[in-house]
Amino acid sequence: MTVESTSRDTARSTTTQESTDRPSAGRTRGRTAEGKPTAGKSTSGKPGPTATKSATGKPPARKATAKKATAGKTAAKKSAAKKTSASKASPKKAAPRGTAARTAPAEGPEMVQLLTPEGERVEHPDYPLTISHEELRGLYRDMVLSRRFDAEATALQRQGELGLWPSMLGQEAAQIGSGRALRADDYVFPTYREHGVAWCRGVDPTQLLGMFRGVNHGGWDPNSNNFHLYTIVIGSQTLHAAGYAMGVAKDGGDAAVMAYFGDGASSQGDVAEAFTFAAVYQAPVVFFCQNNQWAISEPTERQTRVPLYQRAQGYGFPGLRVDGNDVLAVLAATRAAAEQTRSGQGPVLIEAFTYRMGAHTTSDDPTRYRRQEELESWEARDPILRLRRHLDREGAADEAFHSALEAESDTLARRVRESIRTMPDPEPMAMFDHIYADGHTLVDEERAEFAGYLASFADHEGN
Amino acid sequence: MTVEKMAFSKAINSALRASLESDPKTLVMGEDVGKLGGVFRITDGLQKDFGEERVIDTPLAESGIVGSAIGLALRGYRPVVEIQFDGFVFPAYDQIVTQLAKMHARALGKVKLPVVIRIPYGGGIGAVEHHSESPEALFTHVAGLKVVTPSTPSDGYWMLRQAIECDDPVIFLEPKGRYWEKGEVDAEGIPDGLHSARVARAGTDLTVAAYGPTVRTALQAAKAAEEEGRSLEVVDLRSLSPIDFDTVQRSVERTGRLVVTHEAPVFQGVGAEVAARITERCFYHLEAPVLRVGGFHAPYPPARLEEEYLPGLDRLLDGVDRALAY
Ligand SMILES: Cc1ncc(C[n+]2csc(CCOP(=O)(O)OP(=O)(O)O)c2C)c(N)n1
Numbered sequence: 196m197t198v199e200s201t202s203r204d205t206a207r208s209t210t211t212q213e214s215t216d217r218p219s220a221g222r223t224r225g226r227t228a229e230g231k232p233t234a235g236k237s238t239s240g241k242p243g244p245t246a247t248k249s250a251t252g253k254p255p256a257r258k259a260t261a262k263k264a265t266a267g268k269t270a271a272k273k274s275a276a277k278k279t280s281a282s283k284a285s286p287k288k289a290a291p292r293g294t295a296a297r298t299a300p301a302e303g304p305e306m307v308q309l310l311t312p313e314g315e316r317v318e319h320p321d322y323p324l325t326i327s328h329e330e331l332r333g334l335y336r337d338m339v340l341s342r343r344f345d346a347e348a349t350a351l352q353r354q355g356e357l358g359l360w361p362s363m364l365g366q367e368a369a370q371i372g373s374g375r376a377l378r379a380d381d382y383v384f385p386t387y388r389e390h391g392v393a394w395c396r397g398v399d400p401t402q403l404l405g406m407f408r409g410v411n412h413g414g415w416d417p418n419s420n421n422f423h424l425y426t427i428v429i430g431s432q433t434l435h436a437a438g439y440a441m442g443v444a445k446d447g448g449d450a451a452v453m454a455y456f457g458d459g460a461s462s463q464g465d466v467a468e469a470f471t472f473a474a475v476y477q478a479p480v481v482f483f484c485q486n487n488q489w490a491i492s493e494p495t496e497r498q499t500r501v502p503l504y505q506r507a508q509g510y511g512f513p514g515l516r517v518d519g520n521d522v523l524a525v526l527a528a529t530r531a532a533a534e535q536t537r538s539g540q541g542p543v544l545i546e547a548f549t550y551r552m553g554a555h556t557t558s559d560d561p562t563r564y565r566r567q568e569e570l571e572s573w574e575a576r577d578p579i580l581r582l583r584r585h586l587d588r589e590g591a592a593d594e595a596f597h598s599a600l601e602a603e604s605d606t607l608a609r610r611v612r613e614s615i616r617t618m619p620d621p622e623p624m625a626m627f628d629h630i631y632a633d634g635h636t637l638v639d640e641e642r643a644e645f646a647g648y649l650a651s652f653a654d655h656e657g658n
Numbered sequence: 659m660t661v662e663k664m665a666f667s668k669a670i671n672s673a674l675r676a677s678l679e680s681d682p683k684t685l686v687m688g689e690d691v692g693k694l695g696g697v698f699r700i701t702d703g704l705q706k707d708f709g710e711e712r713v714i715d716t717p718l719a720e721s722g723i724v725g726s727a728i729g730l731a732l733r734g735y736r737p738v739v740e741i742q743f744d745g746f747v748f749p750a751y752d753q754i755v756t757q758l759a760k761m762h763a764r765a766l767g768k769v770k771l772p773v774v775i776r777i778p779y780g781g782g783i784g785a786v787e788h789h790s791e792s793p794e795a796l797f798t799h800v801a802g803l804k805v806v807t808p809s810t811p812s813d814g815y816w817m818l819r820q821a822i823e824c825d826d827p828v829i830f831l832e833p834k835g836r837y838w839e840k841g842e843v844d845a846e847g848i849p850d851g852l853h854s855a856r857v858a859r860a861g862t863d864l865t866v867a868a869y870g871p872t873v874r875t876a877l878q879a880a881k882a883a884e885e886e887g888r889s890l891e892v893v894d895l896r897s898l899s900p901i902d903f904d905t906v907q908r909s910v911e912r913t914g915r916l917v918v919t920h921e922a923p924v925f926q927g928v929g930a931e932v933a934a935r936i937t938e939r940c941f942y943h944l945e946a947p948v949l950r951v952g953g954f955h956a957p958y959p960p961a962r963l964e965e966e967y968l969p970g971l972d973r974l975l976d977g978v979d980r981a982l983a984y
């Protein structure tokens with residue numbers, strides 16, 4: 196996580212100053228250059244062996260979810276209806292006992308899917324979806340552009356323009372499908388990887404780069420797109436989403452609140468507490484877990500013995516698993532969940548079963564803990580490829596569309612590169628800004644002292 | 659000879675290895691400590707050699723990690739817990755403060771809590787939020803915890819071994835910005851006490867008390883000052899709870915001046931405590947008020963401002979100048 200050391204130290208750079216008003220003169224200032232370690236630098240480059248685990252571990256049917264049958268036309272109802280058979284049939288099978296598949300899953304009825312990996316449209320009884328060619332092209336465009344942005348950011352990190360980048364490669368369908376299911380007045384609480392969701396919310400992608408370049412800690416106004424700041428502390432934001440949703444309910448509003456989190460985050464106490472609060476207050480929040488199979492080096496079975504969507508059942512709200520590499524399934528399932536939660540039926544948990552195709556971040560070396568075959572098996576399920584196959588089958592997009600999109604993608608990449616190179620570093624005094632809304636005398640004092648300190652160098656250096 | 663030159667990170671790894679070897683009750687626990695060897699590779703190779711039962715990849719839950727380490731300690735184990743970064747210890751703060759720190763006293767000494775919590779801390783690595791903080795004062799303020807922080811590979815090795823052998827909970831703060839620095843480690847030498855301070859450089863005009871990442875800065879300052887004919891003594895505190903005030907006192911009685919430096923905010927920080935105690939003990943020896951050079955009452959800033967925020971060489975020398983000007 197190392198930002199290229201910057202050489203912006205002008206006033207204080209290695210000039211020996213003869214000081215008049217300072218007691219100890221004639222030393223070299225600016226000698227602050229220090230060796231910088233890189234978090235996660237591999238010391239031994241050799242790839243770690245990853246045990247091949249047995250390839251079944253199929254989760255039991257989704258039906259075992261909602262104990263609380265609510266009147267909706269959506270997941271909750273269907274789940275509840277079939278509760279008995281599933282909950283009788285599957286408790287034994289429910290625990291994968293650490294043998295969950297470490298390759299991409301075979302399709303099964305337990306996972307909502309509307310598009311096969313080959314791009315063939317299939318129907319799901321609970322999630323009917325009619326979608327125009329134009330809408331399909333729109334989703335495809337979103338996925339292609341957000342992937343291009345993500346790739347550009349990774350490249351910029353390699354070039355030293357960013358300190359770190361957490362790629363969302365492979366999670367485009369989960370993010371675009373869910374992001375496009377939302378209304379403008381819905382509110383999103385992301386992790387640090389929701390670049391595709393940010394895209395859907397209309398956040399300018401270049402704004403996402405500031406915190407990874409090290410010029411700010413967030414930098415966008417959460418309320419201008421109803422897209423909260425990225426949260427790095429794992430799981431925290433799910434509670435904020437629950438609280439925000441409680442507020443929506445108190446106001447009599449009908450917005451839905453989205454809480455994004457990861458498979459690793461599902462272990463955090465905050466997430467358990469968010470489930471409890473949302474359930475107890477029937478808050479309109481959709482918990483959207485992107486199970487990308489890994490939390491840095493730890494596979495999902497290090498976090499749970501049951502499929503994650505089944506966690507909801509114990510809290511009294513419905514949960515379902517959706518094929519997270521199928522943008523149509525994610526769109527349909529998220530729309531249904533959002534509708535359900537806005538109508539006052541409480542929270543819903545969606546587990547989007549997907550895959551982190553890249554490293555955890557640019558500091559990570561996944562060859563130490565996972566196998567190439569696993570990655571390859573998921574590449575065959577690439578979410579963009581899948582929609583492309585569907586477009587081709589349907590004849591929904593012509594060559595002109597694709598070449599225009601390619602040009603648009605290049606333009607976006609260029610704009611991102613240009614914006615990063617012109618992104619200004621913050622002024623030193625900015626670190627005292629916005630610490631308190633109502634001010635604080637100590638901050639005022641330290642700000643003044645530090646300004647005096649900086650000025651003392653300027654005084655020496657030629658004024 | 660057993661003296662070996664190694665990086666700080668390797669010294670920590672060697673200490674863990676030695677403790678795992680010498681006591682079957684020692685456990686290493688944390689996020690990604692197994693196959694990956696931790697995000698800093700501190701635990702590299704340990705799971706391979708000691709197995710998943712002793713080098714444990716935990717679920718992603720810090721409260722769970724520390725809370726379960728408490729239970730394991732009650733059962734007779736000696737868990738050495740890794741928190742991935744300073745900013746991520748807070749989900750565990752409740753367990754540390756309300757349980758770990760107090761349990762020995764509540765049980766009237768009948769149970770012991772030999773839990774070590776290793777936390778890479780401090781800044782200067784160009785990281786994003788929550789990866790560069792210095793939370794030591796949040797632990798030193800709590801009775802029942804011991805808090806130590808090595809600044810050299812040798813101390814890294816020995817202090818960790820001693821911390822693991824200690825029957826009290828120890829917060830073990832590792833200056834991550836120094837992980838790749840090399841130094842000699844004598845694994846058969848006789849270590850300093852876990853809680854004693856060390857004069858890292860002798861001098862006569864002013865004492866700089868530092869710890870963890872700022873020790874190197876203090877030594878650089880002493881070198882720079884020497885070129886100007888000023889002789890600085892550098893004391894590496896090493897232990898922050900308890901603090902070896904005797905060593906600092908002896909130094910200040912000779913030099914008459916003290917500057918304390920740390921990356922953490924100075925407001926209510928370790929430096930404030932050192933200033934107060936040394937002022938009490940050395941009032942008639944002091945030629946100047948004890949000054950502190952450290953972080954501001956501001957959130958740790960974005961990476962591009964961290965050199966401004968951190969007490970680097972310039973700011974430390976400025977503090978030295980001010981103390982000498984009295
Ligand atoms: C409280 C906390 N502990 C540890 C970390 C370090 N960390 C950053 S990301 C990560 C893994 C997260 O995994 P997951 O929730 O599955 O999300 P993903 O990165 O896969 O999107 C960890 C352990 C953190 N950011 N916050």
Ligand SMILES: [Mg+2]
Binds near residue numbers: 486487488490491
């Ligand atoms: Mg994950």
